[in-house]
Amino acid sequence: MDLRGTVAVITGGCTGIGRATTLALARAGAAGVVATYRRSAAEAAELVPEAEALGARALTERADVADDFAVRALAATALRHFGRVDILVNNAGTTRAVPEHDLDALTDADWHEALDVNVVGAFRCARAFAPALRAASGALVNIASVSGYRAGGSSLAYGTSKAALLQLTRNLAGALAPHVRVNAVAPGTVATRWQTGLHGAEGFAERARAERETVPLRATPGPEHVAQAVLGLLHMDLVTGEAVIVDGGKHIRY
Template identity: 45%
Template structure:
């Protein structure tokens, strides 16, 4: 696991209550950063995780808010920035599959208007809302944004048509924001393959076995693997912007 000296750096992680987000909160805090852990207002895991990490002597505070809600996304960014005293890094990690199980691409009827709205408002418009709100603070510190995309946005099979489309849009948004915020703010993304999280724990074993058969490193990713790539893009990679870094164990 790589490390970095993040003392004096302020980081906001959206969707930080579990999975990749919580791994990122933990890693960035253990590197000395002051971290705002964003969580949904009704998700008790966020405050519990923040309290647990704070008890370890880490600088972590919980900030409630839903990136899918106009106004609420901007408010959580403002609250986090004020609480931290500035902002150096925004990790746009909040996302949803809107389904506990993968939905076959042939099942077009499952892609209802409501399903599309849930996916896009969280996975694509949410990161834009947060980036726009955070831009002045990030410009002031020549900071960085790291978006959580997916190999599903790069042509691999995702959990649904809508999910794959949202992540493809996020890859494009990453490039567009890199242009918009240059040269003051670097904007990159990570594209995980299948990650071992509470969401994927309930997936069909056949689907996991199929992925493992094509993965050179012969295991699913751990949330910590993705967090490490985020740390590289946020704290290093000084000459990278507009890029999407695939982290899938060689499956692609």
């Protein structure tokens, strides 16, 4: 896929991995980017001039992927503004940190929210944008997690939801073929506000330092490294149903 002149929608696209992906697409020549947010209104306002300075028309929209009406409205807005959508990046996600051994602390509400946002939310977006993506012979990338492959992560519900998202990626690759390619990126520990929110600034710094001692590439991925993988998959015209792990090789040491 030639990214020049494309229009991309990035859910959760105003902070962290989503923001890095939005700006990377603008830098690569996308004509239009639509980034969604749920609570990050200030960051959304800051993103627009940054993306437009890179040459893309930028639009930010408040949208909750747990709300099907909001998702369908988002698709209609993107098409009304840009006339097409070539790329969808399902990056919006949620979690609540719960120690894996504390089963009683993981509530039904935690499960419902993780699955509704991280899995069903991605499906809602794929369904709403499928007609536009088919018309454009476009591509979809889901942001999963290495927690979808191994035990661990912020909670049992989060890891399970990301494993389900990896399976959804494979199923959508079949359902949307041959016109739309569907792949995933599975980050490990990435230096973002998400991580400092879960562990605190000092806690995350120590966690990342300890990981770097064993990770083969001796580095903590940043959001820009995940964005690199997203753009890499977008460029791979005959790759679908695959997932790329971005963790500096951490997963080979598990």
